[in-house]
Amino acid sequence: MYQALYRKWRPKSFSDVYGQPHVTKTLQSQLESGRISHAYLFTGSRGTGKTTCAKILSKAVNCLNPVDGNPCNECEICKGIENGSILDVIEIDAASNNGVDNIRDLREEANFTPVNAKYRFYIIDEVHMLSIGAFNALLKTLEEPPSHVIFILATTEIHKLPATILSRCQRFDFKRISPEDITARLVYVAEKENVTLTENAAALIARIADGGMRDALSLLDRCFAMGNYIDEDAVSAAAGIAGTVHLFSFSEFVAKGDFTSALKLVSRLHNESCDIDSLCTELTLHFRNLMVAKTVKDCDGLIVCSKDELEKIKSRANELKLSKILGCIEILEKAAANIKNAVNKKIQLEAAVIKMCSPVSAGSANEELEERIAFLESKINLLASGKTVQTPKETAPAVYTPVAPAEETKAPVKSEPEIQEEKTEPEKTQEKLPEPQTPSASVIDDGPFYNWSDVLEALKKYDIPLFGILAGSSAVIKNGRVIINSENPTLFDFICADTHSRELARAIYDVLGQKMKIAVSNTEKVKTETNPLDNLKNKIGNFNNN
């Protein structure tokens, strides 16, 4: 019968236990000096060696020829415990034996002397599952067990244990196993099983296992099913994740703002039955690595990957601004939460991908504001010194004069960097408004834009992402401008991109037969009207007037 790898390769002595030297060394020296405790508590996350160490301890204590605090695994006692023929080591699953009666039975049985071994061991797994009554029934025995009994309690949820239990046990905390230790164990097991496991593949499994050796070995088991040569692709396929090649493609598309390719990639991976939750997690990890590479000079120990991959991460990090990377992590975190409850997970990820690829994503808005403030400050200084200033191209325009479709090749001319809110007083609005560029006198009256849905319908042909973002929006026409009303906070960022504003202008032109200026209202950006920038602008205005 096939035995799962993690069971087959359960360490048989303390020397084979990886990544828990603070536990194994202490236990070994206790065994050597004969200072054994009568109650132990092993705690820590899943698959880190708690049950394994409990079994080794039970063998080592009873072994006829222990070596350096390790069981010999050769004597009849060691063999008997290992194959289950010696009944003095008793494993109890507290999840299914959690009542008072179970513990009472245990107490009675504990009074009998062991049959073969020196000590009878009670290994109580998932001990936090015991009922209050059962805990109380255990207390007395735990404090003063018969001299031939040793208890080992194991749990992943230490906070659920009563303080009375904690204080009666010697506690050992099992740590998550480091990626290096997991990798080393995987390579060892693969070699013994005559399977080739590449360095990158082992590192990838270690990363996915996140500190749990059982998970790592289970994944290796699934990879074994795919053949005798295991590389990263095999691991990705076995784990149902995208694989690092795709992750690098994603970050490349983000850097280029190429959401078409990014969407196509999501679609392809989805068709290849890649799990959307895992893909989102992997993407978050990838951008986390880019963040670390971008900010920490000596980041080798902080990123789990092969050497080649680290070089790739560093060079990709160079291509992206930190604010962009942070923005992407934020978008992915939100998407992960949405994906959990979503009816259609793919759509949630697509929306996130579009936001990530949009030219101004969360985070970089601040950077732009900083740039604008710095520019305005320098302008004030120059004006104060009596020099003339040339107005450079503005960086964050909110009102656009897109070109008509006929002149499509030209980028739209961006005018004053300001956001007009619909409710602004008319006189003030007029003052701030740039002169319309349109040659034709406006034949369109102010008021609600009744055919707005036609514009959206037309937009569907030109720019699907923007069409999606404008869902639920409305518009009014005022002073020859189309003012869009939308709750979607990403609209502003989106429309900052020339390509999107041009397509929208084209759709409006299709419906009205006239080119119009576009403004966004009711977005979060309206808040910027009251920011310190305006004070600076006013100051400049004053300088100009003087």
Ligand SMILES: Nc1ncnc2c1ncn2[C@@H]1O[C@H](COP(=O)(O)OP(=O)(O)OP(=O)(O)O)[C@@H](O)[C@H]1O
């Ligand atoms: N530190 C380790 N070194 C080597 N192998 C380990 C280690 N920890 C776990 N393993 C592997 O994982 C398997 C499961 O480990 P074990 O049963 O000891 O985990 P556990 O900590 O008791 O987990 P749980 O909380 O899920 O009960 C073992 O059979 C072994 O193959």
Ligand SMILES: [Mg+2]
């Ligand atoms: Mg266990």
Ligand SMILES: [Zn+2]
């Ligand atoms: Zn032995």
